Structure formats: structure tokens, C-alpha cells
Amino acid sequence: MIRTDGKFRVGLIQMRSGRTPQANLDEAVKLIGEAKAGGAQYVQTPEMTNIMELSRDALFATIMEEDKDPCLAAFRELARKLQLHVHVGSLAIKVSPERAANRSFMIDPHGEIVARYDKIHMFDVDLAGGESYRESRSYQPGESAVLVDLPWARFGLTICYDLRFPALYRALAEAGATVLTIPAAFTRQTGEAHWTTLIRARAIENGSFVLAAAQGGKHENGRETFGHSLIVDPWGRVLAEGGTEPGVVMADIDPAEVTAARGKVPSLQHGRRFDIIAPIAEPAHLHVVGDPS
Template sequence: MTERKFVAACVQMRSGKTVSANVDTVVRLAREAKDGGAAYVQTPEMTNVLVRSRDELFDVILPEEVDPALAAFQELARALGIWLHLGSLAIRLEGERAANRAFVIDPDGDVTARYDKIHMFDVDLPNGESWRESQTYRPGEQAVVAELPWGGLGLTICYDVRFPTLHRALAEHGAEVIASPAAFTKQTGEAHWNILLRARAIETGSFVVAAAQGGKHEDGRETFGHSLIVDPWGRVLAEGGEAPGVVLAEIDLDKSPDIRRKIPSLENGRRFGVAPAQSTPTVLRDVASS
């Protein structure tokens, strides 16, 4: 019988502009996670570089096949004998575009799954921050469930957490763990990070593992941190703070089908239509004035 329990780790980072320094941080913290018993280690969104300037970004990112950071991470997974999930790397594409791409690497150092972030964070925040991911990154078009030795891993990245239909689709296609690596802004993270991740876990009856960027970054942005591991009942198993570090929790995948039997929302879902709103509102007569 396949073992269904394993220790998962979130590597919380504060990625800067220098790729080699960010790689060194992952190496150090992944070793710490391995020493803590982790068999699956997840890093945040934008593991390799976090920089606001488009020009600075394209000065340092490379196509996947020649990316030295990816090669270093493959060697790290092999050396430690772990499943290493890179929450995402910025990868150069043709035509001055980039991919916000996740990689799942097995203990032999082979890439077994890739996922390009589907939902682009194009928003103007009340505090004056403005983000236009779609100007730099090409959105993905394919949801991905990666196969781990213990069960299916649904891949998402950051802003994807606000789209429940993606998470439901992943669960319906075999995911019992959903990964949500992120670089959530401090403002939106304080308001929504915890509740969104717990909601996605509850809705799908899945574990959620979310490695985060946290703190004041070299390019001036602030991210929320608080890497989180949540069980299918919505209970927080482990949570980080703001500083870089490692968050660990045991995952028992037998809990997922058990909770899905108790609350079979995946089975009970139905397709439905939406009636158009009335074009002319009903006007109620003022009886007192008649």
C-alpha cells in the first residue's frame, strides 16, 4: 500500500535582484527543511528574482533550457533526495515576454511538471500601488496536476488563489494537495491571505501548501509573508511570520477523501444557467401619498 503521509515544507523568502543570492537562500533553507524531515519542499513565487523594473528583470532572466538557477535547483533536489517545487521562476520567452513558471523536480533532479501562472495581477490598489503583470508575463492556458508519490498536487501561483473554479477543477482531476506559492502584497495579504487559502482548502477538501515572500524587498515592495499549510477542514497546521525561514507540517492524505465524504461538495456540484437581470426595475407605489 502506498504511503500517504509525508512532511511538507514551505521555504519563505525575501527574494532580491541578484539571482545567485536567491539561489543560495534556497539551498540553505532547503537543507534546513530536509533536516526537519521534509520530503516535499516548496519555494515562493518569483524564487529566482523579484524586481519591479522590466529592464532589470530582462537583464537577468534566461530561457529555461539555459537557466543556471533551474540547473542549480535540479542539482539541489538530487543532492538532498527531495521533491523540490519551485513556486515560480521568471523565465524568458521569445518576443520580450516572460513566463511566471512553476517547476516540480523529483529526487533524481528531473523536472516532472511545469505550470505557467494563468491569472495575471493587473490592478490599482488604494494605497497607490499599480501592477500590470500582463505587460511582462504571458499568461498560461493549462491547469496542471502533478503526480507526487503520495498523491496529486494541483499547481497554482499567487493571484490564482482568487479564482475558486481553478481549484475546483484541480480537485476534480485528482489533486488532494493544492500549492499556492505567492508574493502577496502586504496590503492584500493582511486582508485576505489567510481566509482565501483556508476557503480554497475547505471548498475542495484539499490540503493547501503556500510558501510566501515576506518583508521589505530590495526593489521597495513589501510582501506579506505568513507561509501557510492548511488541512482539508480549514485548520491551519503551520504558519510562518514575516522573516525568511522554514515552515513544516505533516500531511496525511487519507484525511482528504475522508473529509470529501463528509462534505461531498465536489460530487454535489451541478451546472446551472443564469437568468438575465430585469432591464426595468419594479416601481412600488407610495400608498401614503395616493
């Protein structure tokens, strides 16, 4: 059914990707079919839809260049078949023998790629309990923020760890984005502490919808992700939330709510440039040889 009221239905695909791209693809295709059957017009998969692999050697032995990637080709065909906007949250794509891109793709109902975004901020962290990640060892960071116009709204594309850098979202909102997308694979540890708070903050401070499909549960590679895919409105209200199991999270989006929220608190119009005045460090004491002091 084609809506005429300006609203649209979104479906977030929550996954638990493993080490085998074909198995991950099969699961994503099944869940996207469920979302379509439920009336979704736009679907979003999580970060690292095609593979969750901690071993660098195994990763590069498996992933492919964009024009050879079978998962991307399959998602393009699926978008055509289902007449659906398919937002692949991200795929690991080989860009050189030593480097990959953490790249998202927006695919239209004709199967055409209408936008690509390479994750800008690399997840290089050391957490409690010895949990450590160095995304920059295998992936090259993106350098450009990306917006894309869909039939209902202008979407700003980001991925996972980008969530912690609010300047990116303010720039996207100032450039016209009313829907911010944050497909993710948040760790359980950081997700329990910060996921919902940060997602709601990005929605509130920019007066935007936030759509965040997530990985969830204990993965084949031993990593544990938080799940809890979220759809949040411009006032910071949670419209729909997943748990930790794979599945589909759905909600209807009314773009008019962005205008209403920004009309109540027009903070995007109130931003001002400013200088920073910092303390001047006192000069270090110099001891001169022979100085009687």
C-alpha cells in the first residue's frame, strides 16, 4: 500500500552475524522479507551485516571488492524484487590488499546504489576485563559525511562509533537531515552503559528521528553485542526497541514531527561560533649554572 499522508514505515533488522557471509545474507534476506510483509518501505540492517570477524587474516581471506561482493549484489536484487529501499548498515569491503572499508549502502527500489558512506570514526578502545578493539588496523576511515534524499525525508548516514561524535550529527542536521541513521554493533559493555542515552541525545539535540539497527547477542567470533535496535522520534521518545535476539523492529515515521520539534526548540538556528580562552601556562623555572639563587 502506498501512503499518501507523508508518513512511512521503517523496519530495522537486528542480527547476530557470524563468520560466514552467505549465512549472514540468508538471515538478513529472511528478516527483510518479514519487514516487507509487515508494510516496511525502508529497511536498515546493522553494521557488519556480512561478517563479524576479529582475525585480520580470516577477514581478508573472506571479504571482496565492492564490484565482486555477492552480498551487495544480492541486496540490490532483493530491493528490486521487493520494491523496497534497502539500507545495508555496513559491509566489510576490501579496498586494497591491506585495507578494508566499513561501508554502508543505500539501495533504491530499482536496485541502484544511491549513496555510500564509509565510517569516519574508528573504534580503537580498551575496555574493562581486557576487551580491546583496534578497528584502524584493518579499516581505513572515511573522510566525508553523506546525506541522501529519499521520498519522505533527507537521511544522514553514520555508523556505530560515530554516535559518540555529536558534531557529525549537528553538521548533518544543519545540512538538512531530518532522519539520522546509526546502524551499529555496539559491545554489550558499552551498550549497557551508553547506547540508549546517546541515541536519544542525538535525536533531541538535532530535532531528528534516529534509526539504529543493531547486532545483538554472543557471536561466533566470541564477541558479545548489545542489540536493542532503536527507533527514536525528534522529541527523544522511543517508538520501538528490540531485545538481544535477531528480529525486526518496526514503527511508522511522521516527518511532520521534525518540524514540530524544531519549532518548539529551534536550537539548530541558535548555534553560535565562539572562541576558547584557555589558561596561559606559567613559564617553567630555568636554573642557570652559576646563578647564586
